[in-house]
Amino acid sequence: MDLNSKLTVLEKIYNIYNDFSVTMDIACKKHCCLCCTRSVTMTTIEGYRVAEGILAKGKGDLFGKIKESDKQAGFRPKITINEMAELCMEEGDFPEEENTSAGECPLLADKECSVYQYRPFGCRCFISTINCSENGSATVDDFVLTVNNIFLQVIEHVDAGGFSGNLTDVLLFLENAENRENLLSSKMINPSSVLIKNHHLKILMIPPEYRKEAQPILDALNKLKY
Numbered sequence: 001m002d003l004n005s006k007l008t009v010l011e012k013i014y015n016i017y018n019d020f021s022v023t024m025d026i027a028c029k030k031h032c033c034l035c036c037t038r039s040v041t042m043t044t045i046e047g048y049r050v051a052e053g054i055l056a057k058g059k060g061d062l063f064g065k066i067k068e069s070d071k072q073a074g075f076r077p078k079i080t081i082n083e084m085a086e087l088c089m090e091e092g093d094f095p096e097e098e099n100t101s102a103g104e105c106p107l108l109a110d111k112e113c114s115v116y117q118y119r120p121f122g123c124r125c126f127i128s129t130i131n132c133s134e135n136g137s138a139t140v141d142d143f144v145l146t147v148n149n150i151f152l153q154v155i156e157h158v159d160a161g162g163f164s165g166n167l168t169d170v171l172l173f174l175e176n177a178e179n180r181e182n183l184l185s186s187k188m189i190n191p192s193s194v195l196i197k198n199h200h201l202k203i204l205m206i207p208p209e210y211r212k213e214a215q216p217i218l219d220a221l222n223k224l225k226y
């Protein structure tokens with residue numbers, strides 16, 4: 001699948017998640033942005049979509065903000081979710097992830113996301129039933145966490161051959177036109193030590209008690225023939 005086909009599939013995946021999330025009773029509201037931190041992660045196809053969106057809207061100065069924020073600590077994943085699913089299947093050990101403190105996302109301006117229509121799935125799936133300011137963190141139903149994992153696994157699969165990483169690392173990598181061109185022509189080589197290679201989806205992490213409930217979502221995703 002070429003990058004443009006992948007981007008079309010990605011858009012459809014986001015729409016399926018949107019159809020799911022609008023049925024939820026959530027506390028998330030406009031200008032509520034405690035969850036907009038530097039710990040968001042994403043895949044390279046999602047990053048490509050954000051980077052192209054930034055450039056198309058003439059907001060190239062945002063890359064300067066991203067660069068500036070890169071000096072702060074933020075979560076850098078060591079393994080992807082599909083790799084984690086494989087390790088679970090093989091009963092292997094997970095590398096220890098560092099719990100780094102995170103500042104504000106550099107794409108946040110006046111309590112609004114500067115790239116809202118292009119934001120990655122990691123932002124879209126951050127929904128809470130109780131406002132995070134009330135108890136300091138998001139309150140997320142276990143079934144929603146299961147659904148979120150399904151989408152993360154499918155998105156990584158669609159971008160197999162690409163990479164994942166912290167939002168700022170992915171965007172700084174894709175600020176470079178040559179890197180975007182390489183992604184477009186599927187000629188990406190290992191881009192940097194801070195990005196990790198995406199894996200194909202081998203097994204979905206769905207607890208038995210949620211399999212039936214998750215089936216309509218799986219059916220909708222399967223129709224995309226990713």
Ligand code: SF4
Pocket residue numbers: 027028029032033034035036126127128130131132133138
């Ligand atoms: S996840 Fe929490 S901080 Fe983010 S919009 Fe929802 S309630 Fe607000």
Ligand code: SF4
Pocket residue numbers: 035036037040105106107108109112113114115116119120123
């Ligand atoms: S990209 Fe947008 S929605 Fe996501 S964390 Fe940053 S400001 Fe928030």
